[in-house]
Amino acid sequence: xxxxxxxxxxxxxxxxxxxxxxxxxxxxxxxxxxxxxxxxxxxxxxxxxxxxxxxxxxxxxxxxxxxxxxxxxxxxxxxxxxxxxxxxxxxxxxxxxxxxxxxxxxxxxxxxxxxxxxxxxxxxxxxxxxxxxxxxxxxxxxxxxxxxxxxxxxxxxxxxxxxxxxxxxxxxxxxxxxxxxxxxxxxxxxxxxxxxxxxxxxxxxxxxxxxxxxxxxxxxxxxxxxxxxxxxxxxxxxxxxxxxxxxxxxxxxxxxxxxxxxxxxxxxxxxxxxxxxxxxxxxxxxx
Numbered sequence: 436x437x438x439x440x441x442x443x444x445x446x447x448x449x450x451x452x453x454x455x456x457x458x459x460x461x462x463x464x465x466x467x468x469x470x471x472x473x474x475x476x477x478x479x480x481x482x483x484x485x486x487x488x489x490x491x492x493x494x495x496x497x498x499x500x501x502x503x504x505x506x507x508x509x510x511x512x513x514x515x516x517x518x519x520x521x522x523x524x525x526x527x528x529x530x531x532x533x534x535x536x537x538x539x540x541x542x543x544x545x546x547x548x549x550x551x552x553x554x555x556x557x558x559x560x561x562x563x564x565x566x567x568x569x570x571x572x573x574x575x576x577x578x579x580x581x582x583x584x585x586x587x588x589x590x591x592x593x594x595x596x597x598x599x600x601x602x603x604x605x606x607x608x609x610x611x612x613x614x615x616x617x618x619x620x621x622x623x624x625x626x627x628x629x630x631x632x633x634x635x636x637x638x639x640x641x642x643x644x645x646x647x648x649x650x651x652x653x654x655x656x657x658x659x660x661x662x663x664x665x666x667x668x669x670x671x672x673x674x675x676x677x678x679x680x681x682x683x684x685x686x687x688x689x690x691x692x693x694x695x696x697x698x699x700x701x702x703x704x705x706x707x708x709x710x711x712x713x714x715x716x717x718x719x720x721x722x
Contacts, residue, residue: 436668444660444672447653452524452679454649456687458512459520461641465634467512468620469627470641475504475609475616477646482606488599495596496607503589504612509619510582517575519690521681525564525700526579528677531707532557533587541591550710557706563699601658605650674708 436444461470488496515523532554539546593604620627660669681700684690 464638500611520684524680553709560702
C-alpha cells in the first residue's frame with residue numbers, strides 16, 4: 436500500500452479510536468439516547484438529501500435501522516456511560532467473533548481450525564477481562580456485549596442485502612432509526628429541554644464528531660481505500676483501533692492499565708487477527 440493510503444488508513448483508525456473517547460465524555464454531558472438521536476438527525480440531514488434508495492433496498496434498510504441503528508449504537512452509548520473507554524472498546528470488538536459464529540450457524544460458512552483458534556483466543560480474552568477490576572458492572576458489560584452482537588447480526592444482514600453504498604447505508608439507517616431512539620429517550624430519559632439548555636461544547640462536540648468525523652468522513656475514506664486495495668491489505672489496520680482506544684483512555688481519561696486489561700486485550704486482538712487475517716494459501720499442484 437502506498438504511504439499516502441497507509442497514512443489515510445491510520446487516520447481513519449485514530450478517528451474511530453478517538454470516537455470511543457468522545458462518546459464516553461459526550462454521554463456525561465447529554466443523555467446517551469438523546470445524544471444518539473441528535474447524531475442520527477445530523478447524519479440524516481447531511482446524507483439523505485444527496486442519496487437515493489430503491490424499493491428492493493428499502494426493506495433491508497428498515498431491518499438494519501433496528502439492528503444497527505436501534506440496537507448497536509444506542510447500546511454502545513449506554514454501555515460506555517458506565518464503562519471505561521478502553522474496556523468498552525475491547526468488549527465491542529467481540530462483534531467479530533460473534534459474526535463468525537453466526538455466519539457458521541446461519542450462512543453455513545466454513546469454520547476451519549484457524550477461525551476456531553481465533554474464537555477461542557477472543558473469548559478467552561473476554562474471560563480475562565471479566566476477572567479484572569476495570570470491568571464495569573454486569574449490566575454495562577452485558578449491554579456492550581449485546582451491542583457487539585447487534586453489530587454481528589447487522590453484518591450478516593448486510594452480506595445478504597443488495598448492494599448499497601456506504602454513505603447511503605449510513606444516511607438512511609440514521610433516518611429510520613431517529614424515531615426508534617427518540618422514543619427510547621422519551622420513555623427512559625428525563626428533563627430533555629433542561630439537558631439541551633445545559634449541554635456544553637463537549638456534548639455538542641460529541642454530536643458533531645460522532646456524526647461527521649466518525650460516520651461520514653471516516654467511513655468515506657475507509658471505503659475509498661477498500662475500492663483501491665484488496666480487503667486483506669486494509670482490514671488488518673482495524674486491529675489497531677482498540678489498542679489506540681485503550682491508550683487514549685489511559686492518557687486522556689485516566690483509565691487504569693492493569694494486567695487483566697493488557698492480557699485480556701492482547702488475547703482479544705490476537706483472536707481478531709487470527710479470524711481476520713487471510714490464511715496461507717495452499718500451493719498449487721505443479722502436475
